[in-house]
Amino acid sequence: MNVLIYENEQQIGIAAGNYMCGQVLQKPDSVLGLATGSTPLKPYSQMAELYKKGVVDFSKVKTFNLDEYVNLDVKDKNSYHTFMHENLFKHINIPQENINFLNGNSDNLEKECKEYEKRIKEAGGIDVQLLGIGSNGHIAFNEPADCFQRWSHVVTLKESTVKDNSRFFNSIEEVPTQAVTMGIGSIMQAKKILIIALGEKKAKAIKQLIDGNVTPQCPASVLQFHANVTLMLDKGAASLL
Numbered sequence: 001m002n003v004l005i006y007e008n009e010q011q012i013g014i015a016a017g018n019y020m021c022g023q024v025l026q027k028p029d030s031v032l033g034l035a036t037g038s039t040p041l042k043p044y045s046q047m048a049e050l051y052k053k054g055v056v057d058f059s060k061v062k063t064f065n066l067d068e069y070v071n072l073d074v075k076d077k078n079s080y081h082t083f084m085h086e087n088l089f090k091h092i093n094i095p096q097e098n099i100n101f102l103n104g105n106s107d108n109l110e111k112e113c114k115e116y117e118k119r120i121k122e123a124g125g126i127d128v129q130l131l132g133i134g135s136n137g138h139i140a141f142n143e144p145a146d147c148f149q150r151w152s153h154v155v156t157l158k159e160s161t162v163k164d165n166s167r168f169f170n171s172i173e174e175v176p177t178q179a180v181t182m183g184i185g186s187i188m189q190a191k192k193i194l195i196i197a198l199g200e201k202k203a204k205a206i207k208q209l210i211d212g213n214v215t216p217q218c219p220a221s222v223l224q225f226h227a228n229v230t231l232m233l234d235k236g237a238a239s240l241l
């Protein structure tokens with residue numbers, strides 16, 4: 001694994017945004033796997049900035065987001081659709097039809113998950129998957145479990161994740177308790193993985209990802225088996241290494 005440690009979030013934002021844009025410059029029709037949460041905010045503003053400066057063109061790019069809440073209106077301010085639109089898509093020139101999300105409002109979620117996998121395959125697979133990591137070691141909404149869930153699936157969120165995410169909602173009761181998420185297999189099939197972690201509360205999960213046992217109790221640990229992983233960490237997230 002390529003472990004890069006930075007002074008602060010600002011520097012990581014620039015480095016990660018440049019990494020994603022570098023991919024698009026090398027391959028203009030890249031397929032990008034995208035993440036939500038606080039971690040990718042600065043990378044997304046760097047991507048928008050480079051687009052604004054005319055450095056990079058997203059018109060041939062396709063994107064697949066990692067996950068979405070179940071039964072939350074896509075127009076809700078907390079949906080991942082809204083997050084991506086507000087923080088990235090409305091600032092760059094990616095065609096609407098190239099943007100892909102799991103539909104958490106589908107009346108057949110299992111079928112939706114299967115079709116999502118098919119769409120990723122038809123697009124040629126994901127070139128770079130951007131990931132954050134949960135304080136409990138989750139990646140996307142793959143929560144600690146007794147086995148790795150391979151493909152996209154419906155998941156019931158752990159209490160710790162509901163609690164982490166409640167900061168965006170008016171109250172913890174409003175946080176959806178289910179989500180649809182890409183699986184560990186979907187993520188592992190990406191050609192390259194860029195994982196970013198900020199702050200000491202991620203330090204334990206990062207330590208386990210890098211040199212702990214590979215176990216579904218820390219889903220991110222599976223990345224030890226991936227051949228092309230880059231980690232961008234601030235000093236807090238790297239504090240136990």
Ligand code: PGA
Pocket residue numbers: 036037038039040131132133134135138139140
């Ligand atoms: P965060 O979430 O970026 O908001 O910390 C990361 C994650 O849970 O994957």
